[in-house]
Amino acid sequence: MKLKFISKIDYLLLLCIVFLTSIGIAFIYSSGFNSDGVNVSREYIKQIIWLGIGLVLLIAVSAFDYRQLNKYSLHFYVAMIAMLLYTRFFGRLVNGARSWIGIGDFGIQPSELTKIAFILFLSKYLAGSQNEDPTKRFLKSLVILGIPMGVILLQPDLGTATVFLPTFLFMCFMANIPVRYLLIVFFTGMTTVVLTVLPVWETEILRKSVPAIHILTNFKLRMLVFVALFGITVIGVIGFILFRKKYYYWITYAFGILTTSILGSVAAGKVMKPYQIARLIVFIDPYSDPKGAGWNIIQSKTAIGAGGLLGRGFLQGSQSHRRFLPQQSTDFIFSIFSEEMGFIGGVAMYAAFLCILLRILYVIKQTTNNYSCYIASGILGMFFYHFIVNVGMVMGIMPITGIPLPFMSYGGSALITNMIAIGLIMSINSRRLDFSSAI
Structure with a gap:
């Protein structure tokens, strides 16, 4: 039995993880060394301990039949929501968020x-709702998404919520949810972000008044626009129900996105901290606030550029040792790696991540049931x-959202x-050819 399990281990995937x-x-x-060459941090020791625990869990989970998790997924989901709520009110405050x-x-x-x-829970629902009406299926899935995401935003932890x-x-x-429904989520999210950051962009980067943006800074005007958009959306719904004309459907579709985005931007403005909104805009022009919100991006790009082709060598990075990079062992670990290992090291790291993603795609293609397909797709x-997002963030082509680099960042x-x-x-993967089902 032991030999059978060992033979089913995906050694290529395991090698990438270990690397x-x-x-x-x-x-x-x-990252723990300062400019005097003294190691002032013991984070690497903690990370080694977490790695040991993680490897034990990896082996245990891989040996366990994932299909047995189907019956417990709701309990796990509810337990984690309860833990999130507890954390929101009684958790430890770290970096402005009560998420620990x-x-x-x-x-x-x-x-x-x-x-x-x-x-796990969304996979359970999607696998068991193949014959439901697509609209109801999408709306129920949206509720499963909205509950944990909403609680995490209240902490507030924007980065984790966006994942x-x-x-x-x-x-x-x-799961074959109609693409037009998925685009609602995508466009609503993007439009909400734009409407949230525009007022800050006007004052911090453009530095002049724009009449159209004034609607977003005046609460009464914003609510007036919301009521108007909501009214048009309702008219679209009524028109589609009565006349079944496609243009009523698309009126509802477009104005529904705008209505939700306006409401979402109001909520985001109440929940998000000013520094979080500032992070979303400084990637457009980091030098608009070079000693504030733009500092991280500027120093990160400097570190990556300093690495050149072969890097400066292990423990030779000046940006990290002089403490120019904030959160350098977590969010900006790639910047340290690039400065010391250079472009060649970056390529090797990219190759490892690409291998992981391709192996997961292979599992999705080879799996024999929907439940496992949805789990693998989510991962x-x-x-x-x-x-x-992390690599784009440290290179200045994505906003800083506090997203760690998998397997490399401290945490x-x-x-x-x-x-x-x-x-x-x-x-x-080890059970992809096993047609017996516990679902």
Whole structure:
């Protein structure tokens, strides 16, 4: 039995994970040195401990039949929502967000583990609702998304909350939810972000008044616009019900997005901190606030550029050792890696991540049931988003949202979540030809 399990381990995937976590620990260690060559941090020791726990969980989850999780997914989902609510009111305040619970130096971030609970429960629902009306199926899926995402936004933890959106879109796309419905989520999210940051962009970057943007800064005008858009949406709904004309449907579609986005921007303005909104706009012009919100991007790009082709060498990075990079062991670990290992090192890291994503795609293609397909799709969306946003963030082509780089950034909760996710992929892969079902 033991030999059978060992033979089913995806060694290529495991090799990529070991490679990324190893270089992650190495550069967390490097980030702890100051300009005098003294190591002032012990984060790398904690990360080694978390890695050991993560590897045990990876092996345990991969050995476990993932199909057995189907019956417990609702309980896991509800438990994590309860933990999120507890954290919102009684959690530890870190970097402006009440998203941690723990005792002393030991702490966990429930929002990270909630990603797994969300993927498992949404997969259960999507797999069991194949014959439902597509609209009802989409709306129920949206509720499953909205509950954890809303609570996480209240902490407020914008970065972690945004991860749920691409995860949701990947899973629903594979579940044959109509694309027009998924575009509602995408365009509503994008429009809400734009409407939220425009007032800050006007004052901080443009530095002159724009009459059209004044609507977004005046609460009464914004509510008036909301009422007008809502009225048009209602007319569209009534017209489509009575006359069944397509143009009424598209009126409802377009104005419904605008109505929801206006309301969402009001809520975001109340919940999000000013520094979080500023992070969303400085990537347009980091030099608009070079010593404030733009500092991180400027220093990160400087570090990456300083690495050149071959890098400065391990433990030779000046940007990190002089403490020019904030959150350098977490959000900006790629900047340290690039400065010390250069372009060649970056290519090797990209190749490892590409291999992981391709292996997950292979599992999706080879799996024999919908439940496992949706789980793998959600994990693919989660990893893809984390990688694209983090690398884009440190290169200045994405806004800073506090998204860690999987397997490399310092953080026990994120590492444990990622290890469990890989364990699920391995469990699915090792049972892809097993047609017996526990679902």
